[in-house]
Amino acid sequence: QVQLVESGGGLVQPGGSLRLSCAASGIIFNINRMAWYRQAPGKQRELVASLADGGTPNYADSVKGRFTISRDNARNTVYLQMNSLKQNDTAVYYCKAHDRRIGVSRKYWGQGKQVTDSS
Numbered sequence: 001q002v003q004l005v006e007s008g009g010g011l012v013q014p015g016g017s018l019r020l021s022c023a024a025s026g027i028i029f030n031i032n033r034m035a036w037y038r039q040a041p042g043k044q045r046e047l048v049a050s051l052a053d054g055g056t057p058n059y060a061d062s063v064k065g066r067f068t069i070s071r072d073n074a075r076n077t078v079y080l081q082m083n084s085l086k087q088n089d090t091a092v093y094y095c096k097a098h099d100r101r102i103g104v105s106r107k108y109w110g111q112g113k114q115v116t117d118s119s
Contacts, residue, residue, distance in 0.1 A: 006113045
């Protein structure tokens, strides 16, 4: 199976920047999609950004122009660069990976990292 380990997060002043990382390890066949979700207390988990192989990044309207999703050359790590952080960005951020083998896509989740805007 695949394990996703997130790093980064923390307390940031309003307007500050932060980068989250999510590294995949284990038995990987083809991670063809990676994404970031977030969940604030009392709210549903929502998609923040996603990136599929050969595709263009997809962003929630609330973060478009401020956040950037990217992957490294090995395609086993996804990053989320977060700029101009706002109060409503405060949430636990989870990475998600789709690992595809012979027509079956398995979904894996990271453990989540807290991001807090100190406004």
